[in-house]
Amino acid sequence: MTYDIIIVGAGASGLTAAITAGRKGKNILIIDKNKKCGQKLYATGNGRCNLTNLKLSPDSYYENDFAFQINGPDPSKDIISFFNSIGIYTYDRDGYVYPLSNQASSVVWALKDEAGRYDISFRYNHEVSDIKKENEGFKVILNNNESHIGRKILFATGGFSYPKLGTANENIYSIYDSLGILYKKYEAALCPLIIKEDLSKISGVRTKGKVTVYKDEKAYEEEGEIQFTDYGISGIVIFNMSYYLNKGDKISLDLIPEVPYDGFKALFDKSGYRKPNAILNGLINDKLASFILDNFLKNIDNKSLTGNDFNEDMIHELYLLMKNYTLNVKGKMDFDMSQASSGGILTSMIDPATMELRNIKGLYVSGEATDVLGKCGGYNLTYAFLSGIKAGRNM
Numbered sequence: 001m002t003y004d005i006i007i008v009g010a011g012a013s014g015l016t017a018a019i020t021a022g023r024k025g026k027n028i029l030i031i032d033k034n035k036k037c038g039q040k041l042y043a044t045g046n047g048r049c050n051l052t053n054l055k056l057s058p059d060s061y062y063e064n065d066f067a068f069q070i071n072g073p074d075p076s077k078d079i080i081s082f083f084n085s086i087g088i089y090t091y092d093r094d095g096y097v098y099p100l101s102n103q104a105s106s107v108v109w110a111l112k113d114e115a116g117r118y119d120i121s122f123r124y125n126h127e128v129s130d131i132k133k134e135n136e137g138f139k140v141i142l143n144n145n146e147s148h149i150g151r152k153i154l155f156a157t158g159g160f161s162y163p164k165l166g167t168a169n170e171n172i173y174s175i176y177d178s179l180g181i182l183y184k185k186y187e188a189a190l191c192p193l194i195i196k197e198d199l200s201k202i203s204g205v206r207t208k209g210k211v212t213v214y215k216d217e218k219a220y221e222e223e224g225e226i227q228f229t230d231y232g233i234s235g236i237v238i239f240n241m242s243y244y245l246n247k248g249d250k251i252s253l254d255l256i257p258e259v260p261y262d263g264f265k266a267l268f269d270k271s272g273y274r275k276p277n278a279i280l281n282g283l284i285n286d287k288l289a290s291f292i293l294d295n296f297l298k299n300i301d302n303k304s305l306t307g308n309d310f311n312e313d314m315i316h317e318l319y320l321l322m323k324n325y326t327l328n329v330k331g332k333m334d335f336d337m338s339q340a341s342s343g344g345i346l347t348s349m350i351d352p353a354t355m356e357l358r359n360i361k362g363l364y365v366s367g368e369a370t371d372v373l374g375k376c377g378g379y380n381l382t383y384a385f386l387s388g389i390k391a392g393r394n395m
Helices: 012-022 041-047 066-071 075-085 104-117 171-179 236-242 261-270 276-280 286-297 312-323 379-394
Strands: 002-008 028-031 090-093 096-099 121-123 128-134 137-142 147-155 183-189 193-195 206-215 218-228 232-234 250-254 325-332 340-345 363-365
Touching: 002 012, 002 137, 012 028, 012 104, 012 379, 028 147, 041 104, 066 379, 075 090, 075 096, 075 379, 096 104, 128 171, 171 183, 193 236, 206 236, 218 236, 232 236, 232 325, 261 312, 276 286, 286 312, 312 325, 363 379
Parallel strands: 002 028, 002 147, 028 121, 147 363
Antiparallel strands: 090 096, 128 137, 137 147, 183 340, 193 232, 193 325, 206 218, 206 250, 218 232, 250 325
């Protein structure tokens, strides 16, 4: 059968594209390897679906202004309006926008039901094995040798993160190669870091802090909760910084970002009779305090020490250590633990006005299938929804 549009992928961008094009009367087929649509959407926002973010800044997306061209001047307003149109009302918490139901499932069901209004066809449990350019459009061949013709094609395959949810895999590269599409191979992003130092004694500890990464003579900083694990460090700020880091790099943790030196020294002046770990426990978690002191004093038995045993030089050195606790990156966790992936079809190939590939007429791309990556907080879903809507308007 011949369709006006065939969409590869029934995720966030594929569904919004289908609905937008369906409202124009297009005949549409969506192909997805999963048993149902929106599989990854169910897991977003810890099951609550962080639809978008009211706080958009120049550093919300990494080293690529393409997302800002797609999202437009008021992306959160556009997304809220779209979801209102399909019966999903929202609320915001500190800028994070969620459905009133607090359930990602309600978002998926609304998208699926809206697609049903326009007789959009779904082909589940099938994977696209090849796409060939033909005179009347594109021939899409599935893994069971079944084939369909689409006058226009949309790649909405997503990236490689969370493979257990049926995301894209390396088979997509052969399709890109056969069509002459330029791309960057996917890498795990927004993920925990594996650290060379042994942090097992503080595994499970969470603390507020500031993280700094120096890359190409530029400092990247962010504050938030840091989580220590058996293998290294995790937490939203770590996910956001992971983009800049690779094996052999260093990451600096400021464990007391709001404490000036005078205030730090005053603790020892006031409570010098106490054990040093008890003094530090006034600032940070007790396990973390003991861990830092063991590292600071190294082979010295500090069980009998009190704050009075610390002279001013020692207090100052300990303060500097806590302000710049440096760890060595051994690697990143893989796609199984990454919230998103970097890489995809190069944005230089895409017309931002339409999401169509510049060198292949009739072939469109949206969402994480493109080489666009945003920080945690709803920015990747924002881009996925709006790039899908833009593609749907123009297909």
